Amino acid sequence: MAERLSPEARAEALAELTGWTALQDRDAITRTFTFRNFQEAFAWMTRIALVAEKMDHHPEWMNVYKTVTVTLSTHDAGGLTALDVRLAKEMDRIFGV
Numbered sequence: 001m002a003e004r005l006s007p008e009a010r011a012e013a014l015a016e017l018t019g020w021t022a023l024q025d026r027d028a029i030t031r032t033f034t035f036r037n038f039q040e041a042f043a044w045m046t047r048i049a050l051v052a053e054k055m056d057h058h059p060e061w062m063n064v065y066k067t068v069t070v071t072l073s074t075h076d077a078g079g080l081t082a083l084d085v086r087l088a089k090e091m092d093r094i095f096g097v
Helices: 007-016 038-054 082-095
Strands: 030-035 058-063 065-073
Touching: 030 058, 030 082, 038 058, 038 065, 038 082, 065 082
Parallel strands: none
Antiparallel strands: 030 065, 058 065
C-alpha cells in the first residue's frame, strides 16, 4: 500500500506541479482543466482513464462540457501519496503542460 506524503514532500510535489492546489478540507490535490470543447475534454479523459487503469489508481473527476475538475487522493492511504503526484504529472503531460 502507498504511504501518505509528509507535509514537506507534499509541499515539494505541489511546487513541481502546474495548476494543482491542495484542498483545504482533506489531504488531496485538485486542478481544473479547460478544453476547447466537449470532444477534446472527453478524449483527454479517455487517455487518462487508460493511464489510470495501468497504474491501478483512479481519479475523482467531474466533466461539464469543456471543463474537467480532478481531485487526487489515495483512499487506501487516507491522503496524498506518490501515486497521486505521478498521476497528476501524467495528466499535465497529456494536457500539454
